[in-house]
Amino acid sequence: MEPSIFMQQFVAPCGYLSKLRVMFTHTLSISLFAFMGIFYSGHAFAAKEDKPPFYKVTWQGQHAFLLGSIHVGKADFYPLANQIEQAFEQSDVLVVEADVAKADTMSLLQQFGSADEVLLTQAQAISAEFCQQAQQLCRGLEQFAPWLQAAQISLVRFGALGYSADEGVDARFVASRQNKPLLELESVAFQFELISSFSDNTQIQMLDEAINASDDEMLALISAWRDGDEAKLAAIMEYQAGESDELISKLLWQRNHSMSTTMLTYMEQHLTQQLFFIVGAGHLVGQQNIPDLLSQKGAVVTACWRQNCQ
Structure with missing residues (x-):
C-alpha cells in the first residue's frame, strides 16, 4: 500500500496537504518493495534512458498516447525519453486523472478530511513515536483523517529523500503543456470522496505504512518505474495491498x-x-x-518499448 498504491493514486491538498497523488500510486498512488530486493542505487543514468510504462492507443482510426507516471520526482527525470517527449509535443490535448487547479481545497477538507475522536485516537497511537521527531508536522495534521495524515507524511518523507511533488510527472507535464487544453478523467473531489470512504482499519493501515515503510522500500517504486519493469511494479502494488480487498478494488480495479x-x-x-x-x-x-x-473494449494498444510507436 503506502506509499505506492496510496501515494501513487491521490492528490493531497495544498499547504500541509499539498499535491500528493500516490500511489502510482495508486496509482498511482498506490508500494513498497524491500521484499523484492529492489534497492535504490542512485540511478546515475540520464532521464532519457528511463523507460516508464508508455503505450500507443488506436481507437476508431485515431491515435493517442498513454504514459504511466509517478507523482513525485526530481529534475533529473527530465526530459523523458525522446519518443515520450515527441509524442507529447505532437499531441493536442493533455488528459490527467485530476486537475488540481480546479479543486476547492478548503471545501473538500471540510467535507472529507475529518474523522471521529475514536479514529483520531487510534491514529495518535500509531504515530506517537514518529511525532516525537516531527512535532510541528504532526500538530498540523492531528485533526485530519488518518488517510490525509498518511498522504502528507509520505510526501514529507519523499521530500527528505530529495523528491518533490512539483517534479512529479503529471505536474511537470501540466506545467509545460503551453496552450494544450487540459482534461481530467476523474476529479480531486471524486478522489477525496473515494478514499475518505475507506474503513477505519484501512486508514490506520495506510498511516502505519506511511510511517514505517523503510527508505529502501519507498525508493524501490521509483527504481522500478525508471527501469520500466512492469512486472516488478505489479508485484509491488499487489504485495503492498496485502489482504486489503478494499484497497485493490477501490483504488485500482474500479x-x-x-x-x-x-x-x-x-x-x-x-x-x-x-x-x-x-x-x-x-x-x-x-x-x-x-x-x-482498453484492448477488451476493441482498442489496439501498443507497448512502445517493445514495438515502434512512431
Whole structure:
C-alpha cells in the first residue's frame, strides 16, 4: 500500500496537504518493495534512458498516447525519453486523472478530511513515536483523517529523500503543456470522496505504512518505474495491498474500468485531435489494468518499448 498504491493514486491538498497523488500510486498512488530486493542505487543514468510504462492507443482510426507516471520526482527525470517527449509535443490535448487547479481545497477538507475522536485516537497511537521527531508536522495534521495524515507524511518523507511533488510527472507535464487544453478523467473531489470512504482499519493501515515503510522500500517504486519493469511494479502494488480487498478494488480495479471507458469517450469526442493521457503507473500493470481493459473494449494498444510507436 503506502506509499505506492496510496501515494501513487491521490492528490493531497495544498499547504500541509499539498499535491500528493500516490500511489502510482495508486496509482498511482498506490508500494513498497524491500521484499523484492529492489534497492535504490542512485540511478546515475540520464532521464532519457528511463523507460516508464508508455503505450500507443488506436481507437476508431485515431491515435493517442498513454504514459504511466509517478507523482513525485526530481529534475533529473527530465526530459523523458525522446519518443515520450515527441509524442507529447505532437499531441493536442493533455488528459490527467485530476486537475488540481480546479479543486476547492478548503471545501473538500471540510467535507472529507475529518474523522471521529475514536479514529483520531487510534491514529495518535500509531504515530506517537514518529511525532516525537516531527512535532510541528504532526500538530498540523492531528485533526485530519488518518488517510490525509498518511498522504502528507509520505510526501514529507519523499521530500527528505530529495523528491518533490512539483517534479512529479503529471505536474511537470501540466506545467509545460503551453496552450494544450487540459482534461481530467476523474476529479480531486471524486478522489477525496473515494478514499475518505475507506474503513477505519484501512486508514490506520495506510498511516502505519506511511510511517514505517523503510527508505529502501519507498525508493524501490521509483527504481522500478525508471527501469520500466512492469512486472516488478505489479508485484509491488499487489504485495503492498496485502489482504486489503478494499484497497485493490477501490483504488485500482474500479477506477481502471471507469478511466478506460472515459479515455475512449474522450477519443470519440476529439476525433481530429491527438490525446496524451497520464495516469499513475499502478493503473497500467497487474490485474484489470487499463491497457488490457482498453484492448477488451476493441482498442489496439501498443507497448512502445517493445514495438515502434512512431
